[in-house]
Amino acid sequence: MATELLLDSTPMHRLFASVRLATPSDVPHIQKLIHQLAEFERLAHHCSATEVSLSSILFNSPPFQSFTVFILEISSNPFQSTLPHPLFSPITQTLTFNLPIHDTEKETFRSINDDGIDAVVAGFILFFPNYSTFLSKPGFYVEDLFVRKCYRRKGLGKMLLSAVAAQAVKMGYGRVEWTVLDWNVNAIKFYEEMGANVLQERRICRLTDEALQTHGNANN
Amino acid sequence: MATELLLDSTPMHRLFASVRLATPSDVPHIQKLIHQLAEFERLAHHCSATEVSLSSILFNSPPFQSFTVFILEISSNPFQSTLPHPLFSPITQTLTFNLPIHDTEKETFRSINDDGIDAVVAGFILFFPNYSTFLSKPGFYVEDLFVRKCYRRKGLGKMLLSAVAAQAVKMGYGRVEWTVLDWNVNAIKFYEEMGANVLQERRICRLTDEALQTHGNANN
Numbered sequence: 001m002a003t004e005l006l007l008d009s010t011p012m013h014r015l016f017a018s019v020r021l022a023t024p025s026d027v028p029h030i031q032k033l034i035h036q037l038a039e040f041e042r043l044a045h046h047c048s049a050t051e052v053s054l055s056s057i058l059f060n061s062p063p064f065q066s067f068t069v070f071i072l073e074i075s076s077n078p079f080q081s082t083l084p085h086p087l088f089s090p091i092t093q094t095l096t097f098n099l100p101i102h103d104t105e106k107e108t109f110r111s112i113n114d115d116g117i118d119a120v121v122a123g124f125i126l127f128f129p130n131y132s133t134f135l136s137k138p139g140f141y142v143e144d145l146f147v148r149k150c151y152r153r154k155g156l157g158k159m160l161l162s163a164v165a166a167q168a169v170k171m172g173y174g175r176v177e178w179t180v181l182d183w184n185v186n187a188i189k190f191y192e193e194m195g196a197n198v199l200q201e202r203r204i205c206r207l208t209d210e211a212l213q214t215h216g217n218a219n220n
Numbered sequence: 221m222a223t224e225l226l227l228d229s230t231p232m233h234r235l236f237a238s239v240r241l242a243t244p245s246d247v248p249h250i251q252k253l254i255h256q257l258a259e260f261e262r263l264a265h266h267c268s269a270t271e272v273s274l275s276s277i278l279f280n281s282p283p284f285q286s287f288t289v290f291i292l293e294i295s296s297n298p299f300q301s302t303l304p305h306p307l308f309s310p311i312t313q314t315l316t317f318n319l320p321i322h323d324t325e326k327e328t329f330r331s332i333n334d335d336g337i338d339a340v341v342a343g344f345i346l347f348f349p350n351y352s353t354f355l356s357k358p359g360f361y362v363e364d365l366f367v368r369k370c371y372r373r374k375g376l377g378k379m380l381l382s383a384v385a386a387q388a389v390k391m392g393y394g395r396v397e398w399t400v401l402d403w404n405v406n407a408i409k410f411y412e413e414m415g416a417n418v419l420q421e422r423r424i425c426r427l428t429d430e431a432l433q434t435h436g437n438a439n440n
């Protein structure tokens with residue numbers, strides 16, 4: 001994007017993006033992002049994620065072995081190359097736009113950043129290992145991918161998903177999977193452009209609520 | 221099933237079924253069952269599961285924390301109630317039929333059984349934890365469910381799936397999920413009778429092979 005030809009009169013707005021592993025101090029931001037995602041999907045009434053419930057399941061295992069979150073941060077200053085993390089070194093990217101981004105929630109999402117960079121949290125991706133018997137390899141399943149509204153259509157969703165794909169390749173895993181609603185044509189187009197196949201014949205079956213409880217009672 | 225009214229002249233065939241946690245010594249049977257499943261789904265050419273690849277991913281974590289297998293065993297003798305396993309006590313069931321079952325692969329699937337019971341492995345279910353952000357709870361995802369042909373239509377698939385559902389309830393998990401092909405009407409009927417919802421709008425996206433590798437190269 002930095003190589004785009006711009007007219008002399010066009011002001012150039014540059015931002016820096018970073019994808020890094022989440023830490024326990026990110027939980028309040030992750031919780032707010034999950035609720036924004038639920039609102040976007042018109043499922044806010046189904047969303048029961050709290051800071052306590054998130055803290056209880058994240059960070060119990062080393063990254064990538066169980067439920068894992070990458071955080072997308074944006075800053076007007078370049079991210080310093082901190083010491084490489086033994087398991088995941090942050091991925092950075094420089095973004096250039098013609099128009100400035102107006103982030104009305106900048107204070108809410110101000111990031112606690114070890115290296116002193118003034119940054120905001122702009123999105124996240126939550127994923128965990130799954131397993132393909134046929135490939136005979138693990139993979140990653142992406143449960144949530146979200147970028148805040150003012151940062152959309154700038155390649156940042158792709159940056160997050162691509163970071164998970166890169167991690168899968170690094171670990172020798174066989175695939176990355178996620179789901180999409182069949183009427184969300186923009187999302188489907190975006191995923192197909194990234195090289196994903198949309199499995200048309202396969203349906204998800206879900207046992208939950210009372211129906212699930214029935215099986216619990218039947219065997220005990 | 222044992223309570224069915226049978227005519228005096230009808231011979232009664234009784235078998236005993238048990239669902240237990242797999243152990244490393246079950247790997248050769250699991251590998252054979254996975255290949256039978258692949259043949260059934262006409263995907264044998266995609267199936268690369270070997271004993272070595274299975275051993276490398278199973279049994280690395282305590283049961284239920286990662287990839288976990290339940291084994292279905294059948295015997296003409298009742299399973300003894302061995303010492304209860306701290307994490308999972310086998311579930312047993314008595315089956316009664318009008319016709320005997322002719323198992324041509326009895327020797328191949330003869331089970332190594334600690335308590336001296338002469339049993340055969342009749343099926344398996346492979347599952348692992350997943351996570352619902354909205355429920356803010358883990359669940360289980362069932363990757364494979366398989367019952368050998370001569371043991372089908374006897375409630376044994378339900379016994380395996382129900383065992384996973386019961387374990388989910390026991391652990392306070394929110395749901396159990398798996399997938400089905402949309403043309404497999406018998407399977408859909410069976411799952412719906414078990415209380416599952418088939419999600420009609422949701423599609424699985426999959427990034428694999430060269431498309432996955434591209435993302436690995438892009439970020440490194």
